[in-house]
Amino acid sequence: MTTPEKPQISVLLAAPRGFCAGVDRAIQIVEQAIRKWGAPVYVRHEIVHNRHVVERLEALGAVFVEELDDCPTDRPVIFSAHGVPKAVPAEARAREMIYVDATCPLVSKVHVEAQRHFDEAREIVLIGHAGHPEVIGTMGQLPPGAITLLETVADAETFTPRDPSKLSFVTQTTLSVDDTAEMVGVLQRRFPGIAAPHKEDICYATTNRQDAVKAMGESADLVLVIGSPKSSNSVRLVEVAKRAGARDARLVGSADEVDWAWFDGVSSVGVTAGASAPEDLVEALIAAIAARFDARVEEVRVTKEDVVFKLPRVLAE
Template structure:
């Protein structure tokens, strides 16, 4: 006779998974394929999730690193992370039909950057070097007009000619706590620094981090579904770890380390903003094969944000 499965209380964070910007970006690729037929080219991964990318590839999307890999006469979609200004300019010069899937909240940061540069300000940009969103934002303004800040320690190293004429902006997918520490350091060193009109870290990033904080202390482990290249997913695991709760980032159920899981009484589960709900259910099913799972949806904040699609896809 098989032994009974050990009980497991599974706290599933809410909100989790797709945000409005990711929903919009994926839908843009799907509708572009419907409108133009395959292949449709996408510059860089539309969002940082392999499952999503593979599904769209199966529909006829071709993911490329640079615009020169797109053949003449085929449409191209720009990823949700945003692109430097030179990319759409080059697409127009070639006569390519392009669709911009940049998240509207990232586009808002781009507009803020342009406004600040027109006002003669130097921008200190809080973000992670090499991230597509950072590259895209730096590509909105003249070279040398923005300085990257990654850590509190970087603040002490800044050498600015006119410290009375500074502003700061941030990447949208950062750790809320880390960013606040850097902002505090900037305000201390540069009391005259201009503060953004509104929060740059997007609502979805903030909400998902707060939801993990709310459940972490009730859990012995936290699983975060997301890509290792996804900034917002990595931050979710960090949030749990800072509550002294062990956390692991997994891409899907096959990545679960069962030795690490052990025999806990309670586990937290969440998903980054690029991870679809189907992967959440896949992990729940995998846990249910080994445990007698009791699910609780830990609702923290209700999200109802919707972003409009490009006119040329809905006309």
């Protein structure tokens, strides 16, 4: 009996995709801390927004908690890659805890910029999403009221500064490049003297992953983005894919979450992963597609990444 031929499908694989240097560093920090101090090591908030990563680290001996109060003082604690308000390390020092800050260096750069603007007596606007851990961390670098959060173009149009001549802006690192540019354009039109970051705040990895999706978006009937709904950069990739011309785009945690009905009438599928999604999830998704289709995989690469961030000195072996 002959097996029916599988329908053909073209798989466009975005590159770069998946882990960025900041995520890679944060995961290494947890692994190294467990090697150095033994289990358990406590982690305040998810180290990165990916359930698979969190579960793997839990199996090694990491304990994830919401607040510092949930940690005993005799075990090390790690702060997540998204950054924390200044009050958190201050509390850890007061309790004489060993702590390691896994804040991404590119998020730390935004914290330094915000402090510089504050020291120069400027009012600060933060472009970002309310409630995101990175935004909470950045706003928590300075006294209440020093930073105003703007989320939309409408916010930028209606914002009234205390003194337009003493105004500055910083941004969350994982935003849509195009949406942010639109908001910055409004602020610069309304307040021509607004102080900008020395170097753009949206991180290289967010930009590169969005560029790769734009490059394949118009050729793909469907784009699948592997990532968590909590992951800002992953959610943005879905929006970017649709805007780039993909007929449909979906966020999935893994191949298990794919509804194969989405593939009806699809001859080309784009695949990418947010900055906190491991490559083995991408490989599993491609294998699942190849099990159902005669798949031709083609990589769509827009740039090569070679950024590496050093581990904190306390962990250097």
